[in-house]
Amino acid sequence: xxxxxxxxxxxxxxxxxxxxxxxxxxxxxxxxxxxxxxxxxxxxxxxxxxxxxxxxxxxxxxxxxxxxxxxxxxxxxxxxxxxxxxxxxxxxxxxxxxxxxxxxxxxxxxxxxxxxxxxxxxxxxxxxxxxxxxxxxxxxxxxxxxxxxxxxxxxxxxxxxxxxxxxxxxxxxxxxxxxxxxxxxxxxxxxxxxxxxxxxxxxxxxxxxxxxxxxxxxxxxxxxxxxxxxxxxxxxxxxxxxxxxxxxxxxxxxxxxxxxxxxxxxxxxxxxxxxxxxxxxxxxxxxxxxxxxxxxxxxxxxxxxxxxxxxxxxxxxxxxxxxxxxxxxxxxxxx
Amino acid sequence: xxxxxxxxxxxxxxxxxxxxxxxxxxxxxxxxxxxxxxxxxxxxxxxxxxxxxxxxxxxxxxxxxxxxxxxxxxxxxxxxxxxxxxxxxxxxxxxxxxxxxxxxxxxxxxxxxxxxxxxxxxxxxxxxxxxxxxxxxxxxxxxxxxxxxxxxxxxxxxxxxxxxxxxxxxxxxxxxxxxxxxxxxxxxxxxxxxxxxxxxxxxxxxxxxxxxxxxxxxxxxxxxxxxxxxxxxxxxxxxxxxxxxxxxxxxxxxxxxx
Ligand SMILES: Nc1ncnc2c1ncn2[C@@H]1O[C@H](COP(=O)(O)OP(=O)(O)OP(=O)(O)O)[C@@H](O)[C@H]1O
Ligand SMILES: [Mg+2]
Numbered sequence: 001x002x003x004x005x006x007x008x009x010x011x012x013x014x015x016x017x018x019x020x021x022x023x024x025x026x027x028x029x030x031x032x033x034x035x036x037x038x039x040x041x042x043x044x045x046x047x048x049x050x051x052x053x054x055x056x057x058x059x060x061x062x063x064x065x066x067x068x069x070x071x072x073x074x075x076x077x078x079x080x081x082x083x084x085x086x087x088x089x090x091x092x093x094x095x096x097x098x099x100x101x102x103x104x105x106x107x108x109x110x111x112x113x114x115x116x117x118x119x120x121x122x123x124x125x126x127x128x129x130x131x132x133x134x135x136x137x138x139x140x141x142x143x144x145x146x147x148x149x150x151x152x153x154x155x156x157x158x159x160x161x162x163x164x165x166x167x168x169x170x171x172x173x174x175x176x177x178x179x180x181x182x183x184x185x186x187x188x189x190x191x192x193x194x195x196x197x198x199x200x201x202x203x204x205x206x207x208x209x210x211x212x213x214x215x216x217x218x219x220x221x222x223x224x225x226x227x228x229x230x231x232x233x234x235x236x237x238x239x240x241x242x243x244x245x246x247x248x249x250x251x252x253x254x255x256x257x258x259x260x261x262x263x264x265x266x267x268x269x270x271x272x273x274x275x276x277x278x279x280x281x282x283x284x285x286x287x288x289x290x291x292x293x294x295x296x297x298x299x300x301x302x303x304x305x306x307x308x309x310x311x312x313x314x315x316x317x318x319x320x321x322x323x324x325x326x327x328x329x330x331x332x333x334x335x
Numbered sequence: 336x337x338x339x340x341x342x343x344x345x346x347x348x349x350x351x352x353x354x355x356x357x358x359x360x361x362x363x364x365x366x367x368x369x370x371x372x373x374x375x376x377x378x379x380x381x382x383x384x385x386x387x388x389x390x391x392x393x394x395x396x397x398x399x400x401x402x403x404x405x406x407x408x409x410x411x412x413x414x415x416x417x418x419x420x421x422x423x424x425x426x427x428x429x430x431x432x433x434x435x436x437x438x439x440x441x442x443x444x445x446x447x448x449x450x451x452x453x454x455x456x457x458x459x460x461x462x463x464x465x466x467x468x469x470x471x472x473x474x475x476x477x478x479x480x481x482x483x484x485x486x487x488x489x490x491x492x493x494x495x496x497x498x499x500x501x502x503x504x505x506x507x508x509x510x511x512x513x514x515x516x517x518x519x520x521x522x523x524x525x526x527x528x529x530x531x532x533x534x535x536x537x538x539x540x541x542x543x544x545x546x547x548x549x550x551x552x553x554x555x556x557x558x559x560x561x562x563x564x565x566x567x568x569x570x571x572x573x574x575x576x577x578x579x580x581x582x583x584x585x586x587x588x589x590x591x592x593x
Contacts, residue, residue, distance in 0.1 A: 115402050122402060190437040194499070197395060198450040198506060199427035208449070213440055 050312055057306025066306060070246040071288065075299035080307050082245040083288035086161070087314065089249050089277060090284055091230055093165020094172065099222055102173050106180025106218075111206055135174040143171040144238025152239055159240040161249055162278040167239050168232060172225040179221025183214035216329025220322045227318035231311060233286040242281050243291035249280035285311045348373040348510060348540040349394070349417075354408035356386075356393055363389045365564040366408075371510070376532060376541040378551040378572070381561035382592065387544040390561070391512050394542065395429045396422035412509070427454065430508035434515045436495035438487035438502075443479050446487045446498055450506040465505055473501035474531050493524025500531060504539075511535070513543040517550070529554050548588060552576055560584045 060066045069079030113125040147167025157163045187210050195205040211218075250256070250272040257266045285307060292304040349371040356364035363386050371377050379387045389398075398404040399422045409416045417425045439446050447466040456462055466483075470476040475497040479490070487498055496516060503511055513532070517525040532541060532554050545551050551558050551572060558575040560568045560583075568575060568584045579585045586592055 115400060117402050119402075188437075190433065190435060191439065193397065193400070194433065194437040194439065194502075195449075196400060197397065197426055197431040197433075198453070198502065199423055200449075200453045201423055204453050208453075209439055 053305045053308040060306035083285045086282040087284040089161050090164045094168040097169035102176030106177045110181045110184040132174045141234040144235030147239045160279045161282045168229040175225040183217035187213050220326045223322035227315045241287045245283040249277035346373040350411040352409040357405040359403045367566045375556040377557040378555035379544045379559045385561045386564040395426050429510045430503035431512040442484050444483040447505045469501040469505035473497045493520050510540040
């Protein structure tokens, strides 16, 4: 080595260098504070919003009657019973409709089509992949139009829980397909090969190993997308959700009542079938809110605010479930 | 390749005949002929990228999992061409142990039992007995017999690899394929696995890829030397290492390249 050679160790010890290190450290710290500041700002605005809702709606939130009354002409008496029950029924249909289809599609695309020996199938898979990713970004009202056309007009399902649930179902379907594929992708191929190598079929490998290993991530994706669907308003207005509903979808096998026109008395005329609730009219939380916000009387704002808090809590509950499931399943899986 | 006379009496378990393999248009295995003798240990050596793994994975049709691969020629398992059998049947008869231990995210017991379950074995007694025997054969029984319900990931790397060997043994394979099974292990774990392979001689046909020439000398009866996708030489291990016919083989085993 020559004397003129760059001596890095000497440079580090140099005073100038020390200074430059502290300058760089300063920028480091500054940047982390700026980032933290924006984070807090974002969270703060959000929290403020929820807090505002809470303050506005506190009286309603404190009264049990609010949760167990139907909407009424006076803000005093109006409650969210039909809305939260409707939301739960609709989301149930969404879940039952979109999970099997979305997860199956994800499994097919990731585990079968992608490794198909037919070049055409593989090309088709790439094509579908691009489109599904795009579909996930399509505005929700467009799905409303789709639901209107397919479920309401073509299949004649009417203004029903079924129409609403399936419309939200196709809304979340792309996200479920994409998250399922991502979850399956994260399973190491060494695991698949290990199972295939002792003679398992593809389906046995998927069912016994790949799905158990990825179910946590799949469920997380599903729940997060469903919790988004619970707050969707536009597509349900498009498919004709009602805003004023003073009844609940009939529970399976509950007594079916009819009112005698002359006496005004109710009498039982049999029982509801197991699927009648699917064809019932409905309303959901965000639509109930939307309706109340639009009323001229400011009294209804209080109801809307209280309903908003309940909706946020419902979403929060679903997201916590997602976090819980993720932790629960991750704990059991290590690579 | 012709083998010397002293193999009379040992049977050929598998015969690779005029065999080539392609990744797309890349011919990774070139016109290989090879005889794998029954209940012997055959090792495959050669410089990195010469196609050892590729050839090994042809024996249990692992390449079928990936599109764009193609086999040409024959690999006879006894007298059937395994390239025209159902790949699942082939894998039921030919087990494999990978370079990196890959236990299933299940309990130790279930790792071994899984191969039996997919073969439709339901009898608990049979499964218990088979699991114990496989774990004993893989020399890991004493270490795990009190913790069969533990997750397999809680084992050390060497234990995991022996577990994977037990998993492959549990289903009584006719041939066992090993792809550098000790390359991720420390010397002690390596020694225990080598001992295990030697112990399996006479019970099962073993085909093992190794980068470690001392290992090939220690454990194998026959050695195949591959270079650039071709089989350069195949003979008894002592011949390959002391008295090879080909110049290239002599250079490789003496460490002059590779
Ligand atoms: N999936 C693949 N697709 C395309 N080419 C591949 C693939 N796997 C391996 N090859 C090529 O095939 C040749 C043989 O690879 P192989 O993995 O069989 O070598 P190897 O002898 O096992 O090497 P090593 O000792 O490093 O493990 C190499 O040239 C490699 O680049
Ligand atoms: Mg290799």
